Amino acid sequence: MEYELNLVVIVALVGAGLISGFINTLAGGGSMLSLPALMLVGMPAEIANATNRVAVLLQALTGSSGFNRHGALDHRAIMPILVPTLLGSLLGSLIASYLPSQVLKPVLLGAMVIMALVMLFKPATIVPETGSEPLAFAQRPAAWGGMFVAGLYGGFVQAGVGFILLAALAGGLRYDLVRSNALKNVCTAALSVVALGVFIARGQVLWIPGLILAVGSIVGAYLGVKFAINVSQRTLKWILLVMVLLACGGALLSG
Template sequence: MEYELNLIVIVALVSAGLISGFINTLAGGGSMLSLPALMLVGMPPEIANATNRVAVLLQSITGMAGFNKHGALDQGAIAPILVPTLVGALVGALIASYLPSVVLKPVLLGSMVLMALVMLFKPATIIPDSDTTPYTFAERPAAWMGMFIAGLYGGFVQAGVGFILIAALAGGLRYDLVRTNALKNVCTAALSVVALGVFIARDQVLWVPGLTLAAGSVVGAHLSVKFAIKASQRTLKWILLVMVLIACGAAMFSG
């Protein structure tokens, strides 16, 4: 397909990528900025969605490596967490092949509203203290289902999956927000590999604008990790709450 790519568009994509990469690594909802930026280039929504996964994958890898460098990535938890996440993603992808993604809009909105209310009135339910010892699936089997649901949602549709993963990792397994974001980036990277493979096979990825967006996203993710490591849990909590509320508004008023 034809699309416009000049200096102004390149600057816009890199800028959108930088901001979305920072937001996605720290909380979630960055695709609310990167997807419209890609569509402004002239891409139809399905092509923009596929192309956006290039940036999501590279920013997730950058975030994962950054958190690991600072000792915030629980490497022993990666394999157990990826099993239900990827099983859910496979089921979600299969469902998506039969049902339109608009079906999940009420689910996303309901989840975001519930998450915002819990964070306002019972924040410890989702956001444990930084010295909290996380659970394993053996200690909290219900958390396995939480990760499965997060993966199912991610396999179905990308938008908002970061928030669902945070709820499952912090609320279910009781990781603090820094370690939650580290593991969230692992899950997002794995989900993106699966999704991107499908989109590449269907020839829906436009590499030049995708990599242009990704260039900004990688820088944004790098800066986000540095910020997250130094920030307090309280600061991270309020950033997450603001992004959840913005996502609620976007889901409520989008067409």
């Protein structure tokens, strides 16, 4: 397909990637910026949704590596958490891959609005009490379902998946926001691999704009980890709440 790519567009994509990579690493909702940026290039919704996963994968790998270097990544929890996430991601990406653009666009809007409203009116869902010890799936079986739903949504559309992952990890399994963000990045990378594989097989990924967006996303994720490690839990909570408000407003305005 034809799409516009000039110096202004390249700078805009890098800038959108940087901001989305930063806020995705700290909270979620970054794809609500990067998806419209890709669509402004001339991509239909389903192609932008697929192409966006290139940047999301690379920013998530960068974020995971950064949190791991700072000792914030719980390695023992990775495999149990990835099982339901990957199962959901495979189903979600298959659904998204076969939905036509005119169906996908309102579904994306509806999903973003619903998730933003849930996180806005029930912020305690993702903010565990100070000193809470993380739980295993055996102690909180419902969290398994939460991770599956997060994977399903993430496979379907990346925008806002960080909110759902944080709800399952912080609200369900009681990880603090720093450790939740570390595991969230691992989950995002894993579900992005599954989703990207489906979209590549369907020929829906445009690599050049996807990699340009990824350049900014990698830098944004690196800066996001540095910021998360050096600020308080309270600051992270307020950033998350602000992102929920912005995500909700942005989704409503785009309708």
